[in-house]
Amino acid sequence: MSAIVETPRFPISDKYRQSCQGELDVLRDALQRGLSGTSEVVEHYEADLAAWFDSQNAIAVSSGGAAISVALAAAGVGAGDEVALTPTSPLCTVYPVIAAGAVPVFVDTREHGFGMSLEDLSRVHNAKLKAIIDIPMWGYPTEVDELQACARERGYTLILDLAHAHGSTLHGKHLSHYGDISCFSTHERKPLATGEGGFLLSDRQDLADRARSYSRFGNLNGRDFGLNYKLAALPAALGQHRLRYLQEQIDARRRNAEFLLSRIHHPKVREKKQIDGGETNYYSLNLQLFFRNNRSFIDYLEVNGIPSDIKRYGCKCLYKFPAVAAYQRDCPNGDALLRGMTTIPVHPNVTEDELFYIASIVNDYNGD
Ligand SMILES: *Cc1c(COP(=O)(O)O)cnc(C)c1O
Numbered sequence: 391m392s393a394i395v396e397t398p399r400f401p402i403s404d405k406y407r408q409s410c411q412g413e414l415d416v417l418r419d420a421l422q423r424g425l426s427g428t429s430e431v432v433e434h435y436e437a438d439l440a441a442w443f444d445s446q447n448a449i450a451v452s453s454g455g456a457a458i459s460v461a462l463a464a465a466g467v468g469a470g471d472e473v474a475l476t477p478t479s480p481l482c483t484v485y486p487v488i489a490a491g492a493v494p495v496f497v498d499t500r501e502h503g504f505g506m507s508l509e510d511l512s513r514v515h516n517a518k519l520k521a522i523i524d525i526p527m528w529g530y531p532t533e534v535d536e537l538q539a540c541a542r543e544r545g546y547t548l549i550l551d552l553a554h555a556h557g558s559t560l561h562g563k564h565l566s567h568y569g570d571i572s573c574f575s576t577h578e579r580k581p582l583a584t585g586e587g588g589f590l591l592s593d594r595q596d597l598a599d600r601a602r603s604y605s606r607f608g609n610l611n612g613r614d615f616g617l618n619y620k621l622a623a624l625p626a627a628l629g630q631h632r633l634r635y636l637q638e639q640i641d642a643r644r645r646n647a648e649f650l651l652s653r654i655h656h657p658k659v660r661e662k663k664q665i666d667g668g669e670t671n672y673y674s675l676n677l678q679l680f681f682r683n684n685r686s687f688i689d690y691l692e693v694n695g696i697p698s699d700i701k702r703y704g705c706k707c708l709y710k711f712p713a714v715a716a717y718q719r720d721c722p723n724g725d726a727l728l729r730g731m732t733t734i735p736v737h738p739n740v741t742e743d744e745l746f747y748i749a750s751i752v753n754d755y756n757g758d
Contacts, residue, residue, distance in 0.1 A: 408583050410635045411620070413628065419436035435536060436589070438633055443564050445562040445572075445591040446514040447598035447755065450629075451605050452576020454553045457588040458486040458523070460619055461571045464600040465521045466546035469493050472519040474546075476506050477707040478724040479525040482575075482710050483551050483679040484717075486721035487523075491681045494674070495519065495756045496709055505532030505725065508540055514719075521547040526555045526565060528699070529581070529735055530678050531668030533569035534560060536573040546691045547597070553588075556581040557626035566591045566743075571601065576629055580644025581643075581673055582636055584625035601619045639738050643672035646736035650675060653749035662731060674699060675734035688732050 411463040420431050420574065427694040432450050439448035451657050468472055475483060478495040511604045515658035522541060526532045534550060541548035550569035551682060552558075558565050566572035571594065574580075576587035592598040608614030621629075651661055654677075662676035681687050688698045699705065704727050709718035 406579060406735065406737050407553070408632065408635075408639070408738075410632050411429065411629055415639075416627050416631040417624060422584075422621055423664070425623045427618075429620055429623035429626070431623040431630075432621060432626040435621075435630040435633075437458060437589070438630050439589055441567055442633055442636070443591055445564075445566055446593040446595070447591065447602075448606060449590045449592075449602050450596065450626055451588045451590065451619040452621050453586050453619075454573060454577060454580070454588040455482050456484055456605070456619040457573035457575065457590050458483060458522065458551060459489065460601050460605045461549045461573050461590060461597075462486060462490045462492065462521065463604045463616075464571060464590075464597045465549065467520050467547075470518065470611050471521075472512060472514075472516070472517060473521045473523060473574065474511060475523040476504060476505070476525055476594070476719045476724055476726055476750065477709055477719075478504050478527060478705075479523075479551065479708065480703060481708065481714070482553070483523060483525055484714055488714075490557060492520075494717050496707070496717060496719040496721055498520075499724040499727055499728075500533070501723050503532060503665060504724075505534070505665070506537060508536060508642065510721075511540065514546065519546060523549045523551055524569075525551040525553075526584055528560060529554045529556075529558045529671040529673035530662060530676060531558050531560045531565060531665055531670060533665060534565055537566045537723050550719070553577075553580060554673040555671060557636060558673075559669045560665075561667040567593075569596045570594055576625070580740060581625075581671055582629060582632055582641065584621075584632070585630040587621050587625045587629060589621070613747075640671045642738035643736050646738075646740055647672045647675045650734065650736060650749055651740070653746070654752050656753050656755060659752055672736050675736045676731050677752075679730055679732060684732070687755060690757065691732065692754055696748055696751060697735065700731065736737075 393586040436448040471492045473597045474497045548570045550572040553575035602614040606662045607621035608616030612695040658680040709715045
């Protein structure tokens with residue numbers, strides 16, 4: 391073992407939690423104003439989100455899951471319609487599809503990353519397929535430009551689940567730029583954190599209008615159906631404030647990832663490939679593993695206090711979970727991707743000492 395390794399510093403369970411200067415003042419101020427989802431506080435948050443992401447419309451909602459339900463409703467997805475998605479996403483992405491009465495159709499990823507394979511998408515093309523959801527896991531950009539072209543050609547609505555990907559870009563543009571409608575979570579573990587919360591972005595006015603209406607009970611006009619997915623004013627105030635620090639935090643993640651990667655020398659570990667023109671926000675550093683038994687390596691990291699999302703969430707293709715097994719459609723690329731990787735925390739609260747520690751633990755592994 392290397393000399394600098396002493397006691398494991400991870401997991402420090404609350405370490406990912408953000409706090410930004412001035413938060414209490416902002417919340418105190420918000421308490422003086424309307425607290426509901428129709429408060430001007432929420433409108434101001436939405437305006438700032440639209441500006442930050444360079445989007446025509448932002449609609450705040452109560453969670454990332456709510457954002458997906460709202461996007462599906464806005465896209466007109468209903469009972470019996472099919473929705474294609476990659477099986478490497480979390481259960482959070484597929485449950486809203488099932489709740490909408492639609493049929494999730496699993497389409498494999500690419501070999502090198504979590505983007506949907508166009509080739510496999512062609513195999514499931516049919517008149518019932520209304521929408522496709524692409525999910526850039528852990529913030530690594532996917533080929534959303536190619537999916538956009540394909541969706542336009544075939545008349546699908548392209549929904550992007552960007553719950554991990556605030557600030558990730560492709561060819562210098564936010565990933566949301568390529569989707570018809572994009573969904574974000576601001577759950578406290580996500581790069582922008584309000585506790586619970588989410589939002590949608592869209593440059594398509596028709597989709598944005600329907601999303602806004604649907605998430606606000608159809609504005610109770612008695613004509614347009616909807617449900618209540620509004621975000622309350624207090625988390626909106628927090629989100630608006632924290633948005634000002636988001637770029638700084640992404641820059642810190644990128645510095646941490648670079649620092650770590652320059653110190654990891656294990657021959658069987660390397661960063662997962664980033665696609666040409668893509669820049670990840672490093673929600674989590676993704677390491678590709680080439681051990682005979684990758685799971686043992688992940689267990690070793692955990693024993694040494696370094697957590698992995700793969701272990702935390704038991705990541706496997708969704709159709710392997712009982713609640714989704716009815717929709718099984720084998721996706722060998724996605725399966726191999728999840729078996730062949732781990733995540734490493736590089737959030738802004740990870741210290742330089744901890745990065746040294748992580749690198750030395752990785753480099754010292756001598757299992758096969
Ligand atoms: C977190 C997450 C969601 C769900 O977001 P909530 O705010 O927890 O409802 C959906 N999709 C992905 C990819 C997520 O990571």
